[in-house]
Amino acid sequence: MLARLLFFLIPIFYLSQSVYRTELVQYTDGLPSDKVFGTFKKDNFLYIYTQKGISVFDAYVFVPHKDISSSVYFATTDKQNIFLEETGKGLIKLNNVHSKLEILYPVNFRDSNPNNDHFENIFFNDNKVWSTDFNHVKYFDLKTKKQKSFLIDKKNKDLKYNFQFIPSKNGLLMFSKFGIFEWDKSLDKISLVKRQNINSATQLGNDIFVTSPDAWLGKLDAQSIIPKQVLLTTSAKFVQQPISNNLLAFYDEHQVSTFDVKTNKIQTIVQSLETINHVFYDSETGIFWVSTNNGLLKVFKEQNKILSINLNKPVPKIIADIVEDPLGQVWFADQQQLIYCETKQKEIETFPISGTPTRLSIDGQMLYVATDVGIFRKKINDNEPFEKVIMSENYKAKLAKVWDSKIWVLPDSGPIRVYDLLTFKELPTFLNNNKSFFSINLFNDLVTKDDKMWLASWMPQDFGISYFDKKSKAFQQITKIKNNHDSFVADYYNRAAFLQNGNVIFSAYGGWNIVNPDGVIVKSMNTREFKIGNDNIQGIAQDSKANIWFGSGEGLYQFNLKNDKTTRLSKIDGLASNDVTQAFCLTKEDWLYFSSEYNVQKINLKTILRTELINVLKLTSIKANNENLDFGENEVLKFKEKELNQLDFHFSALNFADKDKLIYRYRINNEEWTYLGNEPKISLVKPVAGDYLVEVQVGDNLGNIQPRTLKFKFDISAPFYKTWWFWLLSLLLVAIMTFRFTYFLVQQEKQKGILKKRAKENENKMLRSQMNPHFLFNSLNSINSFIIQNKDKEASRYLTSFSKLMRKILDNSQKETISLKEELEATKLYLDLEAVRMEHKFDYNIVISDDIEPEDISLPPLILQPFLENAIWHGINHKNEKGHLEIRFLRDVDDFDLINIEIEDDGVGRQRASEIRKSSTHKSYGLEITKGRILGLDKKNQVEILDLYNNNSVGIGTKVLIKIMNRHD
Incomplete structure (x- = not known):
C-alpha cells in the first residue's frame, strides 16, 4: 500500500490555435440516438453506447444489437468480449453486436437493496468485471460466476460519480470523490489510501496524473500529496488513452484539450455547446470521438499532403509561371507585376517588376522574365532589382529562352524574335522560315538541352511539334521526318519538357506525345482513350521515378509509363481547385509546384501516393429482407430461395479518417470484378439458389489495392421442386413413363x-x-x-x-x-x-x-x-x-x-x-x-x-x- 502520495504543481499555458476538424454524426445519419454516453474500439470497429442500446459503427453504417435497446451508460471491452450495463437487465457480456448476450448478474427490483440494480463505471481486469453502485465497488468473477462487494461510502445516494481503476503492482488503484483506494489481489481486500476528492486519473508511462474538483492537476508520487490551484475547470476528466509519450487529453462538459507533460502547455482541441459525456481517443487514426447529448462528434487533424503557399499577395492575381533555379530556390511570376522567391529556408522574398510577367526561364545564375513590355533579368543570388534588357514595342513577350548565345523570344503573335545575348540587338534575318510559318502559327513553348531546341505550337495547317535545324537555320516540323499523322493527339501543343532518357514530351489539348531525339513519336496519350476528365492538358513533367505528371481542367494526373495507369488527384485530396492549368514546375527534389486560379500549392511526390489504407476489411452486417441477421466469423449462412427477396451485405475497411477516398469492388464465384465506388454495400435482389463465394477488395483513390481481402460464403437452397433430387426423381419417373x-x-x-x-x-x-x-x-x-x-x-x-x-x-x-x-x-x-x-x-x-x-x-x-x-x-x-x-x-x-x-x-x-x-x-x-x-x-x-x-x-x-x-x- 502507498504510505503517502505527492501531487506536483504543474504551471499551465493555454494555446489558442487548433488544426483539428470536426464532423457531427447524429440520428439522421443512422445513429440510434443523439444521446451518446460513450465509445470504444474492438476488432477495429467503433462501438457506441447510447440511450437506445449499443451499436457498432464501421464509418458508413450503424448496426445495433437487436436484444439491447435500453440505455447503456457504461461499457468496456477486454478485446475479446464486451461488458456493459443495460438499464433494467443488469450486467451483460457479449462478443459483438451479432452475438447472443449473456446476463452475468441480473438486476433485482423486488428486494430492498438498491445496490443490486446498478453497475456503473465498468472496468475489466484479471478475469473480473468491476463496477460501482451507490455505496460499493464490486466485481463479478468470470471463473466462479460470483459477485463480491466492498463498502466505499454507506451514506452516498448519488450514482453520478466518476470512479476510475488503474492496475498497480499489488492489484488495483481506485480514484473517486470518496478518496483513493487500493485493492490487494492477494488478500482480496480494499483499503483507503487517502481521503482525497479526485475527479479523474490516468496513467502515462510509470506516472499517474489526477485532476480534482478543486481545479488542480497533479502527478502522483509515493511520498506525499500537495494540492495547488491551477488553471483547470472543476469537472476536468482525463481521456484514458494517452495521445503520445508526452501528451495527455482531458475534457469537461464543454471542451476537449491536450496537456503536454514536458512543456506544461494546454491546447484546446474542440469546444461544444452540448454537454460532453465521454471522450475516446483512437491512437491508430488520431481521432477523438466525443460523445455528447446531441450526437457523436468526430474530431481529427487534417492530414493534408498538398500544401498551400502563402505568398503574401496584395491583390488576388493568377501566378503565371513557376521555375526552380540551380540553388533550389523557386520563383513565381505574379501578374500583379511581382516576382516571388521561395528560398531554401522557405522564406518568401518579393521583387517588383515594371511589366506584367508571363513566363520565367533560368540560364545559369540568371533569371529571365518575359513581360508585356519586354524582357527583364536579374541574378538569382542577390537582391538587386530587375534589369530590362529587351524592349518589345510591337509585341508582348510570352517566353524568353537563352540558347546558343542568343535570346529566343516567343511573341503573342508574329515571328519568333532572336537577339544577341551580349548586345541584346535583334537578329531579324537569322531565321530562314518563310513568312507563312510565322503568320499562320501560334508559338507557345521552347525547351532546350545541349544542341537541341524544340518548339511547341498551334499549327492549324500542320501539327504543332517542331525542332530547330542549325544547318538551315529554320524550324522543321517533325511531320517532314516521318509520316506519323495518326500518332499526334492534337494540333495545339502548349507545353514541352525533357524526359530522363533524352526524349521530349509535349502537352496538348487532347493529350500528350513523347518524341525521341530524331523527331519520331514513340508514345501517345489520348485523353479519351485513358478517360481523362478534361482535354485541356497544360503543365507536364517527369519525376525521379519516371512517372509523368500533368495538369488538366479536372485535376492533377500521374501517368505510370510502366503500366500505362493513370492516377488522379482532386479537391478531395486537398487541391484548392480541380483546375490545374496555370503555372507548373517540378523541382529536382520531386516537389511539384502549381497554381490554380488564385492559389499556389506544392506536393511532395515522394509521399503523396502513399496509401492510407490500414489493411483491414471486415463484414459489418448482413440483412435478409431488410432484417439484420446475427452471424459469426467464417460462418456460412443458409437461406431458402423462396423466402428471400433481397440480401444486403455491408462491409468496411474501417478507415474512419479518409473513407471518401476508398474504392470498393467485389466478385462472386471468381467472375468479373464489379466496382462499387465508395459505397461498401452489395445488394442481391431475388438471388437464385446456389453456393456463393463473395470476394471483396478495397483500394484508395490513388489506385492502391490493399493486400487483405474479405471473403465470405453463403448458400441459398432451392425449393424442393428445384432441387437435384427432385429433378432426378422426375427425370427417372419421366424415363420410366417414356419407356413404358x-x-x-x-x-x-x-x-x-x-x-x-x-x-x-x-x-x-x-x-x-x-x-x-x-x-x-x-x-x-x-x-x-x-x-x-x-x-x-x-x-x-x-x-x-x-x-x-x-x-x-x-x-x-x-x-x-x-x-x-x-x-x-x-x-x-x-x-x-x-x-x-x-x-x-x-x-x-x-x-x-x-x-x-x-x-x-x-x-x-x-x-x-x-x-x-x-x-x-x-x-x-x-x-x-x-x-x-x-x-x-x-x-x-x-x-x-x-x-x-x-x-x-x-x-x-x-x-x-x-x-x-x-x-x-x-x-x-x-x-x-x-x-x-x-x-x-x-x-x-x-x-x-x-x-x-x-x-x-x-x-x-x-x-x-x-x-x-x-x-x-
Missing part, C-alpha cells in the same frame, strides 16, 4: 407392321389374281385364232410356250420376290407369245449392264409384264410399220442397291393411243395396279413414264423409267 409408353408404341407398331405385311401380301395376291386372268384371256383368244385358221403347228407351239409361261406365273405368284433371272425368263416367254399373236409386228432387245448379276437381284414377280403389254398393244400395235421394244437393266449411280429399269418403245405415243382408246370399251387396270405395287414396296422406288417426240412434236414412242430396290430376300 415407347414400349407400348413399339408393340403397337409391331402389330401394325404384321397386319400391314399381311394386308400387303393379300393385296399383292389380289393384284396378281387380277392380272393372271387378263393375260390368260388374251392368250386363249390367240390359240383359238390359230385353231380356226387351221394352223395346227402354230397352235401347238403357242400352246407349249403358253403352258411354260403359265407354269412360271403360277410358281412366281406364290413368292414375294423372284430373281431377275426368273423374271427375265417369264418376260421372254411373254414377249415371244405376244410377237406370235401380232404376227411378228415387233422385235425386242434386252440389255443388262455388266455390274448386274441376274441371279443376285431380287424383284417382285410380274412387274414388267403390264408395262410391256401397254407398250405393245397401245403403242406398237397402232403403228403401221414394224415396231421395236428395248429393255435395259442398269445400276443406279447414287445407290448401288437401286436398279434402274428402262422400257422404251417406238410406238405412236401416249397421246395418239389415248385418242384411239376413247373409242374402245375396254379398260386396263394392270398398269396402275403394278405402279401401286412398286411404289408401295419402298420409299426409294419410283415409276416415271416419258413421251418421246420428233422434231415436229409428233409422238414417236414411250419410255418407262423404273427405280426399284434390290430386296435381298
